Amino acid sequence: MSSVILDKVTKVYPGDHLAVDKLSLKAEDGEFLVLLGPSGCGKSTLLRMIAGLEDITEGELWLDGELANQVPPRDRDVAMVFQNGALYPHRTVRGNIAFPLEIAKADPQLVRERVRELSKALHIDETLDRRPGTLSGGQRQRVAMGRAIVRQPRLFLMDEPLSNLDAGMRTELRMEISALVRSLGITTIYVTHDQVEALTLADRIAILNRGVLQDFGTPAQIYNDPATAFVAAFLNSQQLNLLAADVHTPQNQYVMLDFGPHRLSIPWSDPRAYAISQHTGGQVLIGMRPDGLAPVPESYDGPAFYGRVRTLEYHGHEWMAYIECGVPAVPVPEPPDPREVRRGHGASGGGLGALVRRMFPQRQEPQDLEQADQNSSNGLHRRADLTVRLGNRPVWRTGDAAKVGIDMSRLMIFTPDGARIDKPRR
Numbered sequence: 001m002s003s004v005i006l007d008k009v010t011k012v013y014p015g016d017h018l019a020v021d022k023l024s025l026k027a028e029d030g031e032f033l034v035l036l037g038p039s040g041c042g043k044s045t046l047l048r049m050i051a052g053l054e055d056i057t058e059g060e061l062w063l064d065g066e067l068a069n070q071v072p073p074r075d076r077d078v079a080m081v082f083q084n085g086a087l088y089p090h091r092t093v094r095g096n097i098a099f100p101l102e103i104a105k106a107d108p109q110l111v112r113e114r115v116r117e118l119s120k121a122l123h124i125d126e127t128l129d130r131r132p133g134t135l136s137g138g139q140r141q142r143v144a145m146g147r148a149i150v151r152q153p154r155l156f157l158m159d160e161p162l163s164n165l166d167a168g169m170r171t172e173l174r175m176e177i178s179a180l181v182r183s184l185g186i187t188t189i190y191v192t193h194d195q196v197e198a199l200t201l202a203d204r205i206a207i208l209n210r211g212v213l214q215d216f217g218t219p220a221q222i223y224n225d226p227a228t229a230f231v232a233a234f235l236n237s238q239q240l241n242l243l244a245a246d247v248h249t250p251q252n253q254y255v256m257l258d259f260g261p262h263r264l265s266i267p268w269s270d271p272r273a274y275a276i277s278q279h280t281g282g283q284v285l286i287g288m289r290p291d292g293l294a295p296v297p298e299s300y301d302g303p304a305f306y307g308r309v310r311t312l313e314y315h316g317h318e319w320m321a322y323i324e325c326g327v328p329a330v331p332v333p334e335p336p337d338p339r340e341v342r343r344g345h346g347a348s349g350g351g352l353g354a355l356v357r358r359m360f361p362q363r364q365e366p367q368d369l370e371q372a373d374q375n376s377s378n379g380l381h382r383r384a385d386l387t388v389r390l391g392n393r394p395v396w397r398t399g400d401a402a403k404v405g406i407d408m409s410r411l412m413i414f415t416p417d418g419a420r421i422d423k424p425r426r
């Protein structure tokens with residue numbers, strides 16, 4: 001059994017620098033848990049606290065049901081791999097992988113067997129007699145992983161192990177890591193800021209921002225049913241469409257989302273209708289992923305927006321269309337900054353820009369639009385209104401009139417602060 005429980009764990013570095021704030025989560029036995037978030041959000045700090053390389057300022061860490069805050073790193077039975085898996089330069093690959101078993105005075109026959117099995121699984125069995133200096137970056141990371149995992153620790157911690165590799169090698173090694181740790185059944189906590197790595201590797205993903213847990217769930221839960229607008233925008237390979245809508249309930253017959261030039265109606269039978277109707281007379285934010293939108297013919301009478309194709313982009317496996325439809329995108333609300341809250345500046349955090357966005361309606365101001373128009377006539381980039389995924393055939397051309405069908409079941413509905421209006425399912 002090897003579960004990890006973090007219970008309201010906080011880390012304050014010297015100088016009163018709050019890096020992790022009251023963070024609670026549990027990694028189950030054998031689970032592959034990914035910590036994901038922007039640079040500086042506290043991912044590495046969290047991993048280092050679990051490894052015992054960093055003290056926990058407040059809160060509790062439980063490893064296999066044992067309170068581990070004061071357990072020395074060597075007694076935690078944890079192995080760690082970093083971005084630059086440092087190797088012993090004068091030892092061969094075989095010597096590097098075998099090292100942890102040799103110092104544990106393991107039976108030489110067992111050492112040979114383990115090294116052989118692991119090097120095969122990691123595709124470095126041909127390099128066993130070479131020294132690290134003669135290996136590629138990908139091979140060196142494989143050796144580092146082999147050395148970490150060889151004594152079958154109860155917990156495997158990885159801090160951006162693929163970030164120094166090229167794209168092809170990253171994909172290859174990603175699949176191998178996944179296969180290896182799952183076959184060994186070792187509980188793994190893996191830090192990355194790469195959302196593709198998170199989505200493809202994780203059993204569950206914990207998303208952090210400024211040391212605060214923003215969301216925790218399976219990749220599908222977090223992608224389709226994110227807890228906040230920040231999470232929705234962060235976990236998206238294409239730009240999330242985030243639009244502001246006024247909420248009306250005309251004669252109480254249905255709930256209407258009014259985007260200015262476009263309207264969407266939500267019948268009372270929709271489970272989200274009641275929660276949205278609580279904002280009648282106010283505004284909500286609507287998140288639409290580009291893959292929840294699609295070109296539809298003029299005759300389509302389902303929910304849709306009209307617009308004009310500003311530009312098309314070719315991504316190799318798919319085309320993206322940027323549709324100007326008179327509804328400017330709004331900025332993603334920043335989650336509260338715990339440092340601001342601690343200093344007694346309220347829960348609005350995120351600097352002056354975020355404060356202004358909270359205090360004023362989320363629509364772009366007319367002078368901004370004018371400025372944006374001027375920018376576009378100057379040839380500067382102006383943000384398009386709606387990003388639509390077209391698949392591998394561009395049904396539109398630049399300048400075409402476009403009708404965009406909207407998959408209503410995929411709308412994500414947030415308060416102006418970016419919190420979900422309807423509860424995410426976890």
Ligand SMILES: Nc1ncnc2c1ncn2[C@@H]1O[C@H](COP(=O)(O)OP(=O)(O)OP(=O)(O)O)[C@@H](O)[C@H]1O
Pocket residue numbers: 013014017018019037038039040041042043044045046193
């Ligand atoms: N030893 C330290 N002393 C003071 N502050 C630190 C220390 N180590 C990290 N920090 C700060 O704590 C915060 C979290 O850092 P951490 O390295 O955990 O973030 P991260 O999410 O892993 O970032 P990255 O993806 O860039 O590695 C950052 O603001 C960082 O500057």
